[in-house]
Amino acid sequence: MNNFTYYNPTKIIFGENTISRIVREIPSDAVVLMTYGGGSIKKNGTYDQVKKALKNYEILEFGGIEANPQYSTLMKAVELCRDKQVDFLLAVGGGSVIDGTKFIAAAVPFEGDPWDMPAKGAKVEKALPFGAVLTLPATGSEMNAFAVVSRKEIGKKLSFGAPPHTFPQFSVLDPSFTRTLSARQRGNGVTDAFIHVTEQYLTYPQGAAVTDRMAEGILKVLIDEGPEYVRESGDMKAAANIVWAASMALNGLLATGVVTDWATHSIGHELTVLHNIDHARTLAIIWPGMMKVMQEEKRDKLLQFAQRVWDVRAGSEQEQIEEGIRRTEEFFNSLQVPTRLSDYDLGEDTIDKIIENLKDNGFTALGEQKKVTPEKVRSILSHRL
Ligand code: NZQ
Ligand code: ZN
Numbered sequence: 001m002n003n004f005t006y007y008n009p010t011k012i013i014f015g016e017n018t019i020s021r022i023v024r025e026i027p028s029d030a031v032v033l034m035t036y037g038g039g040s041i042k043k044n045g046t047y048d049q050v051k052k053a054l055k056n057y058e059i060l061e062f063g064g065i066e067a068n069p070q071y072s073t074l075m076k077a078v079e080l081c082r083d084k085q086v087d088f089l090l091a092v093g094g095g096s097v098i099d100g101t102k103f104i105a106a107a108v109p110f111e112g113d114p115w116d117m118p119a120k121g122a123k124v125e126k127a128l129p130f131g132a133v134l135t136l137p138a139t140g141s142e143m144n145a146f147a148v149v150s151r152k153e154i155g156k157k158l159s160f161g162a163p164p165h166t167f168p169q170f171s172v173l174d175p176s177f178t179r180t181l182s183a184r185q186r187g188n189g190v191t192d193a194f195i196h197v198t199e200q201y202l203t204y205p206q207g208a209a210v211t212d213r214m215a216e217g218i219l220k221v222l223i224d225e226g227p228e229y230v231r232e233s234g235d236m237k238a239a240a241n242i243v244w245a246a247s248m249a250l251n252g253l254l255a256t257g258v259v260t261d262w263a264t265h266s267i268g269h270e271l272t273v274l275h276n277i278d279h280a281r282t283l284a285i286i287w288p289g290m291m292k293v294m295q296e297e298k299r300d301k302l303l304q305f306a307q308r309v310w311d312v313r314a315g316s317e318q319e320q321i322e323e324g325i326r327r328t329e330e331f332f333n334s335l336q337v338p339t340r341l342s343d344y345d346l347g348e349d350t351i352d353k354i355i356e357n358l359k360d361n362g363f364t365a366l367g368e369q370k371k372v373t374p375e376k377v378r379s380i381l382s383h384r385l
Contacts, residue, residue, distance in 0.1 A: 001208040001257035007163070008252055010143045011170040014244065016236070018174055020053045022090070025131055025170045030088040033060045033081055035101045037067070037093045044180040046135055050092055060084055065093070068272055068279070069100035071115060071151040078107045078114065081128065089130035091168075094185075095139030095279075098132045099147035102166045105130045117160045118149050124162030132171040136181060137243040138189035138280065140196060140250025142171035150273065155357065157269040173247065175239040183230055187335035188280035190226040193246040194219060194331075195283040198305075199261045200254040202291070203368040205300050208257035212304070215254050219309045221245045223331060230335050263366035264290050267377060270354045277344060284332040284339045289380035290372075291325045297369055341384050351381045 013021050026032060034050060041047040051059070062077045080086070081104060091101035105127040107114035116122035134142045141147065145163035150156065178186070201215035222245055229238040248254075267290075268282030277285075295302060299321070306312040306324025315323065329339050341350065355374045358364065366372035372380075 001206060001211075002259070004256045006252060006256050008143065008167065009164060010168050010251075012143065012173060012247070013170060014173045015240075016174055016176045019049050019133065019172055022050075022053055022131060022133070022170070022172060023056075026054070026057065026088055026090070028056070031058050031060065031084060031086050032088045032090055033062055033077070033084075033086040033104075034090045034092060035065055035077065035097055035104065036061070036063045036091075037065050037097045039063065040180065041092050041135060044135075044177070046092060046133065046177055050090070050133060054090075060086065065097045065100040067094075067096045068148075068150045068157065068276075069096045069103070071103075071149055072153075074100050074103050074107070074149065075114070077104045081108045087128065089128055090133065091130060092133040092135065094134070094136030095141045098134070098141040098168070099139070099149065101130055101132070102127075102141070102145075102147035103149050103160075104128075106160075106162055106166055115151065117162070118147075118158035119156070121160070124160075124165055127162065127165035129169050132168045133177075134171055134173050134243070135177045136185055136189060137173075137178060137239075137246035138185075138192040140193070140247055142168060142173065143247045143251040148269070152273075155273050156361075157273045158361070159269075171247075173243050175236050175243045178229075178239045178243065179234060181232075183232055183336055184278075186230045186232065187332075187337045188278050189246060190222055190229065190242060190335055191284050191332050191337050192280035193242075193249040194222050194226075194328075195264060195280070195287055196246075196249040197222075197254060198287070199264060200258060202298050202301050202305060203259055203261055204298065205304075206258045211254055211256050211258055214248075216305075216308050218245050218248055218254070219305075223309070226331070226335055259368045261368045263294075263372040266358065266361075266363050266366050267354060267380070270357045271350075273357065274350060274353055275344060275346060281337055284329075284337045285341060285343075285384050286380060287332075288325055288329045288339060289383040291328075292383055293376055293380045294367065294372065295321065297367075297371055339384075341381065347385060348382075351378055354381065
């Protein structure tokens with residue numbers, strides 16, 4: 001097991017009807033900017049609940065943060081914050097709104113071009129404090145310090161993180177806010193969380209037994225509860241478990257003591273840039289190809305995954321590994337998440353463009369062992385046609 005320092009300062013306020021507690025977390029004299037997306041929070045009542053909870057505050061609003069938040073939109077909020085001397089941000093929405101808010105929080109006091117934060121890894125020394133009200137379990141952004149920002153004019157989708165400054169101070173996780181999610185967003189969320197776990201777990205054995213068992217436990221919860229949650233039955237037991245599983249999947253705990261992969265995500269971001277495919281759906285396309293092509297490097301953990309997560313015990317080791325990969329793809333499909341490039345009418349020519357973009361970003365040696373080269377990416381994607 002590798003040495004590690006683990007620190008996560010985000011306070012989690014979990015459960016139905018807990019939103020009123022945010023008043024304890026935001027200074028009473030703060031000028032608050034509430035950020036949100038395209039309007040789902042107005043339709044489902046979350047907006048009203050937040051406004052009610054903050055009725056004694058001076059609140060400004062910034063709506064219209066799009067899925068895969070755009071730099072040009074976020075910079076408008078940065079200007080607003082600077083102009084109105086905003087001193088606390090409250091993100092109300094899914095991963096895109098929370099990520100966008102992290103960018104705004106870091107960009108407001110940033111001296112220089114804020115795009116340098118994701119593009120050049122520019123050092124972030126401070127950020128405005130912010131909290132989050134999560135409406136879509138998926139990314140884990142509500143409990144980590146990372147954000148992904150897009151700039152479509154130049155065809156880029158890049159991440160940055162500046163812990164401890166870009167951790168939310170608190171996040172409200174009320175499972176009832178998921179009631180209005182479409183089956184598509186539900187399936188996406190379970191898939192994204194699943195692949196966040198495997199990005200940290202499916203590498204090579206590092207003797208991190210606690211981390212491994214936590215990862216396997218979260219995967220099993222996603223498998224057990226995911227289908228019920230996607231059926232939209234309004235079952236709050238399933239929703240509650242999916243919400244907490246998605247936060248636990250990417251709050252740093254599963255990276256304790258281990259090296260991590262993230263190649264599937266890096267390639268996936270290019271599929272979103274080029275074809276506007278939902279984040280989780282890009283991952284579901286790439287993941288089975290990644291596991292097939294990188295099988296030798298990941299052999300021991302793939303076998304452990306098949307046995308402990310999918311309870312596969314029959315057949316040779318090779319057969320068990322293949323069965324684990326097969327069942328995972330079948331699981332994504334059962335969540336109504338397609339797993340082939342052809343499901344989006346994409347073919348060979350997109351592979352060249354993805355490789356070109358990855359090279360342009362300097363991503364030519366991805367994965368836990370830096371063995372996912374452009375040739376490997378071609379092979380991975382060729383399996384997914
Ligand atoms: O914009 P609104 O109107 O709010 O609608 C959203 C959006 O259209 C809707 N939605 C959210 N909550 C809802 C709801 N609709 C009905 N009822 C609700 N309760 O869902 C749509 C998608 O929302 P979005 O926030 O884009 O989805 P998600 O949470 O999957 O976030 C995706 C973004 O997060 C990044 C992705 O790359 C992508 O940009 N990621 C961030 C990570 C992180 N910070 O750690 C890690 C992830 O791997 C990921 O890369
Ligand atoms: Zn993801």
